[in-house]
Amino acid sequence: MTGAPQPWFAERVPLGRSQARVSRLGLGTAPLAGLYAPVDDAQAAEALATAWEAGISYFDTAPHYGAGLAERRLGSFLGQQSASGDEFSISTKVGRLLVPGRCEDGTDGFYGAPPDVVRVHDYTPEGVYRSLAESLERSGLDSFGILLIHDPDDHWEESVKGAYPALARLRDEGAVQAIGAGMNQTRMLTRFVTETDIDCVLVAGRYSLLERGAEDDLLPACVERQVGVIAGGVFNSGILAAPAAGANYNYGPAPEGVLHRVRALDARCSAYGVPLAAAALQFPLRHPGVTSVVVGARDANQVTQNAAHAATVIPEGLWDELDAALEGEW
DSSP states (O other), rough: OOOOOOOOGGGGETTSSSOOEEESEEOOOOOGSSSSOOOHHHHHHHHHHHHHTOOOEEOOTTTTTTTHHHHHHHHHHHHHOOOOOGGGGEEESSSSEEEOOOOOOOOGGOOSSSSSSEEEOOOOOHHHHHHHHHHHHHHOOOOSSSEEEOOOTTTTIIIIIHHHHHHHHHHTTOSSSSEEESSSSSSHHHHHHSSOOOOOEEEESSSSSOOOOTTTTTTHHHHTTTOEEEEETTTGGTTTOOOOOTTTTTTTEEHHHHHHHHHHHHHHHHHHHOOHHHHHHHHHSSSEEEEEEEOOSSHHHHHHHHHHHHHOOOHHHHHHHHHHHHHTTO
């Protein structure tokens, strides 16, 4: 980090009741692994360097992102810094192993042409230990502070009886500081919070200016049990960053009704001179249960823009109008 004063979003705060500390604004690394479009090594390195200089010290990654590419690029960058492990935090994930092979349809999901591996769901204890060992080897790092069970939507029994006890054992042994789950839904995350002893959740796309379902069940449970909340997907796949025709919403083209709704929010923000993306980025942090917001970026310009949006001053009156808009009061 530089010696210059750091912005508020660089503050490192405890993640729930765990020993892990994260910056209030984190960087998601899926775009750096070629999500939707290729990103070369130099572009990824520049984006990571820009985030580091901006004071961002929490990074979220996963084997799934580019079939290991995100972990390799992040580990390579952090390995070149003189900072100690206490100055940054990383969450990676378990539940998908990378094994030799090629996708039958010749694609790699959202990540373009496939490498020579495929993803295999594995939520067993053996799968957890293997996943962690391979992530450490890929990244070249000594440890990860936070381990999350990745998208166990159709694997509740395996996750709660296999992956979770393995993660709890790693935490008890001091191998990781915090354990949890990361998903695009709130129902199962709430079950993890109420039925296990996890430290944190990463809820993607379900707590945003548009999607507030997490307020009904997940967030109250997290506050009650002191479980940290990391909010991801705050732009709902892009529409809350740029509500133009053809915008994506939850990984697909935005329906016209959603686009109309977002444009109404954008108009309210414009009346206050506030970018819609700034309101979208800051919104989750208004809730006392949310510890950090993770925002992806594919280049240095996007990182700089996200930092500027995080630093934007938003009048309380605008929040009131945005809340009213979603409640149909105007």
